[in-house]
Amino acid sequence: MKLANKFTFVRIVIAPxxxxxxxIPIWTGLFPRLSMCIAIPxxxxxxxxxxxxxxxxxxxxxxxxxxxxxDPFADVFLHLSSFVCYMSSYGVLVTGSDGNPVCxxxxxxxxxxxxxWREFGQNFxxxxxxxxxxAIGARKGGKxxxxxxIISSFYALFLETLVRFGAVPECFGILKMILTGxxxxxxxxxYASFIDYLIHFGKNxxxxx
Numbered sequence: 001m002k003l004a005n006k007f008t009f010v011r012i013v014i015a016p017x018x019x020x021x022x023x024i025p026i027w028t029g030l031f032p033r034l035s036m037c038i039a040i041p042x043x044x045x046x047x048x049x050x051x052x053x054x055x056x057x058x059x060x061x062x063x064x065x066x067x068x069x070x071d072p073f074a075d076v077f078l079h080l081s082s083f084v085c086y087m088s089s090y091g092v093l094v095t096g097s098d099g100n101p102v103c104x105x106x107x108x109x110x111x112x113x114x115x116x117w118r119e120f121g122q123n124f125x126x127x128x129x130x131x132x133x134x135a136i137g138a139r140k141g142g143k144x145x146x147x148x149x150i151i152s153s154f155y156a157l158f159l160e161t162l163v164r165f166g167a168v169p170e171c172f173g174i175l176k177m178i179l180t181g182x183x184x185x186x187x188x189x190x191y192a193s194f195i196d197y198l199i200h201f202g203k204n205x206x207x208x209x
Contacts, residue, residue, distance in 0.1 A: 004057035005067055007049040011074040014046040015081035022085040032090050032164035040157060046078055047150055065135035069126055072138060076119045079149050083112050086156040091163040106156040111183050118190045129201055136201055141193030148189055152182040
């Protein structure tokens, strides 16, 4: 396996590890703070490998059609895994003075489903294009979408860290509303970029029918 693809593969390995680190305290009530101390740098490294695989692919002249497909697949695998986590929170184990959960999650399931539909549709387009001998690389709109995905992901992780360290501020509800706005922007950008891909590569779908 080429060095660039090895870095890409790291993201696929990190995704389930991150998910377990996030959910073990929710399932068991154990190690809520330690889980964040490990999960945050792990996710940072996972996202950094996205830069490393592209850097070494260009530096070593290892750009390949396989890499053009493997890289976005690993991105989606990691991002969807982290987004699944954000639909829950350790906060459901912590009740306020009124007996209600401090936090029940950060990502509305309906928004996650919209993200998932977009990513499945994009991967289907890539598979059809690959069958036609065309490897669809990332376009500018897709890259911008990915950046907003990452920003939203780390912001959600920041809020969850506040919960697990018992440092929930009074404005926590407002902070969650901001995050919901970020996820909505994710939806808008993801479908805008998908339309852009359809415009430029939709002919491959027609020729494959």
